[in-house]
Amino acid sequence: MKGRFITFEGGEGVGKSTQIRRLAASLNALGVQTVLTREPGGSPHAEELREVLLSGGAKHFGPFAETILFYAARDDHLNTTIRPALAKGSWVLCDRFMDSTRAYQGVLGEVEPALIRSIERVVVGSTVPDLTLILDMPARDGLARVRSRGTAIDRFEGESLIFHEKLREAFLAIAEFEPRRCAVIDASASQDEVASAILGVVRKRLDLDATRVPA
């Protein structure tokens, strides 16, 4: 049986990495086999491109070239990691995916949406996420979390507050445009509250109780 594909999206510091691990743990406890992955990266070659993209090494080529690089990484990630896992029946949980390109390179980078959609059709094809969780909170608060995390600030985290506010709007617009695929989660609540909201949406949208294999 084909697995399910769930993506986590949203601005910086909204708790995607924290919540993806929590959802994986909850699903595993229910007997669902999960594969946890991330973008850019998720396969050995794509991880090499991650280095280039997040260090800012590709910034001078501009948002169009960055789009191509994110998609080159995504193509490999899909073929090497995501599609084989789905074919085995695993549930794939991915930290960022195609909506990040739409938001960061499309809305913020002003790469033509029609162009991004064309590449999406070729590379993603029918492997569109079954569910996309858009973690939402004020940009300022998300950035404060990133700073208090104490890790190095990358290429995109270093952009202005206005950039991050526009990013938030871009993700909300995607959710509004595709309400059947996307669910907006209030990420400003406590970690436990966010985890429980996410599990609630997964249960409802993906009919978890009907599809899971007992442990």
Ligand SMILES: Nc1ncnc2c1ncn2[C@@H]1O[C@H](COP(=O)(O)OP(=O)(O)O)[C@@H](O)[C@H]1O
């Ligand atoms: N609901 C929450 N409330 C307060 N702090 C949180 C919450 N969720 C995550 N954090 C903390 O905020 C920081 C960013 O979280 P992280 O999961 O790395 O976000 P992202 O992957 O979206 O950048 C981490 O230090 C994490 O422990």
Ligand SMILES: Cc1cn([C@H]2C[C@H](O)[C@@H](COP(=O)(O)OP(=O)(O)O)O2)c(=O)[nH]c1=O
């Ligand atoms: C997948 C993807 C990520 N990005 C950016 C968003 C993030 O700033 C960065 C991923 O870095 P990451 O450290 O994973 O950030 P976060 O913890 O916020 O998810 O790459 C794009 O610009 N386009 C894309 O298609």
